[in-house]
Amino acid sequence: MPTPPLFIADLVVERGDKRIVDGLSLSLAPGEIYALLGGNGAGKSTTLFAILGFLERQGGSLTVGGVDVAANPDAVRRQVAYLPENVALYDHLTARENVDYFLKVAGCPRSRADVDAGFEGVGLAAAAWDERAARFSKGMRQKTAIALALLRETPLMLLDEPTSGLDPAAAGDFHRLLETLGRRGVAVLMVTHDLLGAADTADRIGLIQAGRIAREWTASPTVPRFDLNALHSGFASAR
Amino acid sequence: MSDLKREAWLLGRSRAALAALLLLFLCAGAGVALGLATVSRDRAAIDRMLAGQPAEESALAAFVDDAGYGAYYGFQPTWNPPSDLAFAALGNRDIAPTMLRIRALALEGQIYENEAANPELALPGRFDLAFVVVYLAPLVLIALLHDLWSGEREAGRLYALQATPAARRHIWGPRIVVRAGGVLAVLLVPFAVGAAITGTSPLRALAFAGIIVLACLFWTAVALLVARRGNSSAVNAASLAALWFALTLVAPAAAGLAINAGVTVPDGAALARENREDVHAGWDRPRDATMQRFLALYPQHAPGSALPPTFHWKWYFAFQHLGDLHVASASKAYRDGIARRADLARAAGWLLPPAGLSQAMARLARTDVAAQLAYQQRIRAYHTRLREFYYDYLFSEKPFGPADLATVPRFDPAGGM
Ligand SMILES: Nc1ncnc2c1ncn2[C@@H]1O[C@H](COP(=O)(O)OP(=O)(O)OP(=O)(O)O)[C@@H](O)[C@H]1O
Ligand SMILES: [Mg+2]
Numbered sequence: 001m002p003t004p005p006l007f008i009a010d011l012v013v014e015r016g017d018k019r020i021v022d023g024l025s026l027s028l029a030p031g032e033i034y035a036l037l038g039g040n041g042a043g044k045s046t047t048l049f050a051i052l053g054f055l056e057r058q059g060g061s062l063t064v065g066g067v068d069v070a071a072n073p074d075a076v077r078r079q080v081a082y083l084p085e086n087v088a089l090y091d092h093l094t095a096r097e098n099v100d101y102f103l104k105v106a107g108c109p110r111s112r113a114d115v116d117a118g119f120e121g122v123g124l125a126a127a128a129w130d131e132r133a134a135r136f137s138k139g140m141r142q143k144t145a146i147a148l149a150l151l152r153e154t155p156l157m158l159l160d161e162p163t164s165g166l167d168p169a170a171a172g173d174f175h176r177l178l179e180t181l182g183r184r185g186v187a188v189l190m191v192t193h194d195l196l197g198a199a200d201t202a203d204r205i206g207l208i209q210a211g212r213i214a215r216e217w218t219a220s221p222t223v224p225r226f227d228l229n230a231l232h233s234g235f236a237s238a239r
Numbered sequence: 240m241s242d243l244k245r246e247a248w249l250l251g252r253s254r255a256a257l258a259a260l261l262l263l264f265l266c267a268g269a270g271v272a273l274g275l276a277t278v279s280r281d282r283a284a285i286d287r288m289l290a291g292q293p294a295e296e297s298a299l300a301a302f303v304d305d306a307g308y309g310a311y312y313g314f315q316p317t318w319n320p321p322s323d324l325a326f327a328a329l330g331n332r333d334i335a336p337t338m339l340r341i342r343a344l345a346l347e348g349q350i351y352e353n354e355a356a357n358p359e360l361a362l363p364g365r366f367d368l369a370f371v372v373v374y375l376a377p378l379v380l381i382a383l384l385h386d387l388w389s390g391e392r393e394a395g396r397l398y399a400l401q402a403t404p405a406a407r408r409h410i411w412g413p414r415i416v417v418r419a420g421g422v423l424a425v426l427l428v429p430f431a432v433g434a435a436i437t438g439t440s441p442l443r444a445l446a447f448a449g450i451i452v453l454a455c456l457f458w459t460a461v462a463l464l465v466a467r468r469g470n471s472s473a474v475n476a477a478s479l480a481a482l483w484f485a486l487t488l489v490a491p492a493a494a495g496l497a498i499n500a501g502v503t504v505p506d507g508a509a510l511a512r513e514n515r516e517d518v519h520a521g522w523d524r525p526r527d528a529t530m531q532r533f534l535a536l537y538p539q540h541a542p543g544s545a546l547p548p549t550f551h552w553k554w555y556f557a558f559q560h561l562g563d564l565h566v567a568s569a570s571k572a573y574r575d576g577i578a579r580r581a582d583l584a585r586a587a588g589w590l591l592p593p594a595g596l597s598q599a600m601a602r603l604a605r606t607d608v609a610a611q612l613a614y615q616q617r618i619r620a621y622h623t624r625l626r627e628f629y630y631d632y633l634f635s636e637k638p639f640g641p642a643d644l645a646t647v648p649r650f651d652p653a654g655g656m
Contacts, residue, residue: 084398
């Protein structure tokens with residue numbers, strides 16, 4: 001059995017004196033798209049921080065591609081592209097310069113043509129490519145950051161609310177993009193509040209509550225992939 | 240290397256950072272230019288003094304037929320030539336005399352006449368490169384480094400940056416090197432130009448550059464220690480500004496006041512007055528007593544010491560010298576006091592790195608108090624040779640003419656004590 005791109009078992013993470021994540025287990029297979037849902041403050045972003053090694057874990061195991069993040073955070077970060085919850089770019093740089101800079105920082109520079117293709121893929125208007133990020137709308141920033149994450153070409157992507165700020169058409173494009181990633185074998189862990197979007201793309205949907213995955217739904221091979229009514233009532237009961 | 244290039248590129252895209260560096264560069268350039276101008280003005284004044292000497296001596300030769308006249312009218316130049324680093328750290332050169340024309344008369348009054356200020360503990364002095372290094376460069380370092388992490392956190396980019404592999408080695412390290420290196424470069428380039436123009440010896444230039452590097456390292460370390468604490472950029476900036484104020488201005492000034500209060504130094508002007516008054520009193524003292532005291536110091540001149548009933552130069556120069564002896568202990572107390580203050584200031588410099596580094600620059604440039612005292616001692620040694628040269632003529636009644644005037648001992652600025 002190949003090493004999973006992400007393996008989490010009984011994860012415990014505390015922030016301050018609060019136990020935010022408490023026994024969370026979650027594993028991804030290559031190419032799998034997992035949507036993590038939950039109320040505000042449920043611990044979704046915290047889980048991503050633990051995967052990236054920003055926060056120490058107080059219990060459980062957590063590996064990325066078989067590597068324990070506590071032992072070797074850099075090896076983990078090499079395999080992970082991360083889209084933060086609040087995207088911020090260098091305002092005085094253009095979209096292209098931002099992407100170039102962050103790619104170089106990550107040690108994976110890309111050609112101009114590749115970056116162009118990345119921008120095209122996320123639907124960032126060509127006029128914006130060489131414009132300063134200071135003038136960008138929230139959606140344009142989001143698209144730039146998504147393009148950046150995709151250009152990293154890592155086996156695992158951690159996306160914190162990737163569709164926030166995207167118009168419906170762009171969100172739709174983004175979901176198609178995720179599907180192609182999945183087909184290429186990239187595993188995606190996506191935090192989202194967009195139930196419909198999740199149902200549209202995810203292979204599995206998990207509901208985080210009291211620090212662990214309280215409910216989980218798996219897509220059926222036939223349409224409709226998820227029972228939306230079941231999802232809705234699941235969320236309603238989680239509040 | 241590519242990390243450094245990338246971070247240099249990023250720094251280059253920040254207008255505020257570039258403006259700060261450019262400003263510092265202009266200040267450092269102005270400091271070097273002013274230093275060079277001051278030094279060349281000093282050199283020109285010394286050259287003028289030396290160039291005028293032959294004319295003065297030939298004028299003297301026209302009427303001098305007696306060693307006493309030669310000793311009385313013959314001014315001799317002494318000077319403390321600027322070192323090859325003086326342009327970068329003017330130190331005390333502007334307040335302490337760098338040249339003095341002296342006669343074989345009582346000396347202490349001639350020296351202390353020009354003594355105006357007691358050197359202090361590295362208070363902001365002249366605008367020169369050392370001033371820029373000690374007072375201005377820290378501000379630019381603080382501006383560039385105080386928000387190294389907090390700035391990214393406040394802009395919301397910190398997580399994205401930290402999520403990249405080996406961020407410490409690939410981002411923060413290079414970023415610090417580029418920013419501190421930028422400050423260092425804008426200081427060192429003008430210095431290198433100044434050193435090249437002056438023809439500074441490479442080793443000494445390197446040593447001076449080393450002090451500049453230390454100053455930058457110190458403030459980089461301070462800025463990073465504060466920046467790492469996780470406070471906001473505003474708090475970091477305020478803390479560092481307070482530290483700068485305390486370390487470069489308040490603490491050295493307080494230490495200087497404490498040292499000056501703790502070590503009393505006789506007043507140089509009063510010493511000069513005392514010297515002159517004692518010399519004047521010499522006119523009215525019994526001549527025999529004067530000669531006896533003098534001969535106790537110069538027994539070899541006893542055979543020719545008999546005085547005619549009228550005025551004679553040997554008596555005159557004897558009481559001139561006794562006037563110096565009269566204030567010798569006060570003069571030594573003055574020098575010791577100044578040296579003691581300088582020692583204490585140096586000790587304080589170990590606790591106050593900015594003050595210590597500025598002293599180190601002045602020491603290397605030989606513009607510090609020690610260099611000033613050494614110059615004074617060279618003047619005293621030379622004055623002794625000059626006096627004794629004339630005593631030989633005065634007490635032996637050897638004839639003295641223009642040819643002898645040409646053999647008067649000359650001051651050697653390099654030492655030769
Ligand atoms: N820096 C912090 N120190 C201590 N506790 C924190 C910190 N940041 C967040 N928390 C707490 O951790 C809990 C989980 O926060 P987290 O950001 O993971 O929530 P989330 O599920 O991502 O919520 P949202 O949907 O609003 O983004 C919250 O209760 C929050 O108060
Ligand atoms: Mg969140």
